[in-house]
Amino acid sequence: MRGRVRVAVIGCGFYAENHLQSWHHLRPEGADLAAVCDVDAHKAKSAGARYGVPYYTDADAMLRAEKPDLVDIVTRHETHRPLAELAISHGIAVIVQKPFASTLTDCMAIVAAAHKAEVWLAVHENFRFQAPMRAVRKAIAAGMIGQPSWARILFRTGFDVYAAQPYFLHEPNLVIADVGIHVMDLARAIMGEVARLSCETQHRRPGLLGEDTATMLLRHENGAVSVVECTYQAQRDPDPFPQTLMEIEGPDGTLIVHPGYRMSVIRQGTTTVQDISSPLLPWTAEPWHASQEGAFAACAHFLDCFGRGVAAETSGEDNLRTFALVDAAYRAAASHNAEVPFAWRPA
Numbered sequence: 367m368r369g370r371v372r373v374a375v376i377g378c379g380f381y382a383e384n385h386l387q388s389w390h391h392l393r394p395e396g397a398d399l400a401a402v403c404d405v406d407a408h409k410a411k412s413a414g415a416r417y418g419v420p421y422y423t424d425a426d427a428m429l430r431a432e433k434p435d436l437v438d439i440v441t442r443h444e445t446h447r448p449l450a451e452l453a454i455s456h457g458i459a460v461i462v463q464k465p466f467a468s469t470l471t472d473c474m475a476i477v478a479a480a481h482k483a484e485v486w487l488a489v490h491e492n493f494r495f496q497a498p499m500r501a502v503r504k505a506i507a508a509g510m511i512g513q514p515s516w517a518r519i520l521f522r523t524g525f526d527v528y529a530a531q532p533y534f535l536h537e538p539n540l541v542i543a544d545v546g547i548h549v550m551d552l553a554r555a556i557m558g559e560v561a562r563l564s565c566e567t568q569h570r571r572p573g574l575l576g577e578d579t580a581t582m583l584l585r586h587e588n589g590a591v592s593v594v595e596c597t598y599q600a601q602r603d604p605d606p607f608p609q610t611l612m613e614i615e616g617p618d619g620t621l622i623v624h625p626g627y628r629m630s631v632i633r634q635g636t637t638t639v640q641d642i643s644s645p646l647l648p649w650t651a652e653p654w655h656a657s658q659e660g661a662f663a664a665c666a667h668f669l670d671c672f673g674r675g676v677a678a679e680t681s682g683e684d685n686l687r688t689f690a691l692v693d694a695a696y697r698a699a700a701s702h703n704a705e706v707p708f709a710w711r712p713a
């Protein structure tokens with residue numbers, strides 16, 4: 367077992383606050399936030415002041431000066447590969463936010479570099495760590511519905527995601543790369559590895575560069591089928607953001623996650639209902655608390671695994687399979703390879 371773990375965070379933007387709070391609150395578990403870095407000096411200085419740690423505007427300078435045990439990269443995908451390779455070149459363990467990198471080639475290069483340097487590597491894929499999703503996985507593992515054979519997993523919202531993340535407006539790959547990646551990771555975790563998929567994308571909000579809606583059909587290696595849906599352009603009342611809802615069917619019953627994170631299990635004509643919602647932590651606030659608690663649980667998992675010298679559930683190698691689904695979804699959407707081969711028009 368390791369002693370205390372010194373963590374340095376790269377990127378002090380919108381989502382990084384959840385990582386900074388998580389490491390701060392994981393102090394009793396052995397984490398010491400050692401330093402922060404952002405190329406934007408104002409953001410770096412402000413985060414350093416809030417958490418009482420040194421700040422840097424150059425990641426290499428921070429790693430040389432602070433020699434942390436663990437680097438947590440919370441920048442956007444374009445910088446993930448160079449920053450991860452930088453940390454690996456220093457022999458420092460790395461956590462990379464999702465999406466792991468910009469392309470599958472980049473993701474594989476990071477995994478190969480970490481493997482060669484024998485550096486511990488994890489991807490901050492946090493949806494599977496959210497309390498409601500842990501409750502679903504626990505119920506399935508306990509055999510409450512038997513081995514799942516069909517599922518519909520959905521993230522449908524009209525919440526203004528563009529307010530906090532205005533860069534979404536200019537992302538050529540939007541909803542699959544941003545949230546579909548989480549939902550497909552859940553599909554893997556709950557239903558099993560994926561053998562093939564098809565995908566249709568839509569641009570429903572005017573003025574967006576990338577797709578805001580995607581509907582995917584997955585065939586899993588064990589024969590199960592799942593429908594994975596994600597959109598930022600749905601009008602719902604109440605809007606469930608940022609909840610992932612689902613219906614899962616197995617031979618012995620059906621499990622449904624309703625809005626408000628009520629989970630019902632229907633077995634042999636009897637329905638049991640359970641509240642599986644995320645707890646509010648001292649630093650979390652609705653509606654983001656499910657995401658924030660997931661980030662905290664993911665960081666706690668990474669700290670524990672790194673301390674014990676074992677791979678994280680979402681290791682770099684594991685996450686290649688999730689990123690491969692994102693890659694496959696964009697390719698499937700572009701190739702329209704499931705075109706109906708027959709078209710009849712009245713004469």
Ligand SMILES: NC(=O)c1ccc[n+]([C@@H]2O[C@H](COP(=O)([O-])OP(=O)(O)OC[C@H]3O[C@@H](n4cnc5c(N)ncnc54)[C@H](O)[C@@H]3O)[C@@H](O)[C@H]2O)c1
Nearest residue numbers: 377378379380381382404405406440441442443463464465
């Ligand atoms: N897991 C989730 O639920 C979740 C939610 C939101 C965002 N994210 C992910 O978090 C990451 C960051 O997103 P965000 O919305 O916080 O972006 P952001 O633009 O608000 O923040 C990114 C920060 O990184 C800094 N930066 C860029 N290059 C740098 C470099 N070389 N060195 C140091 N700092 C650098 C930028 O100046 C900026 O402050 C993305 O990968 C995004 O997909 C995940």
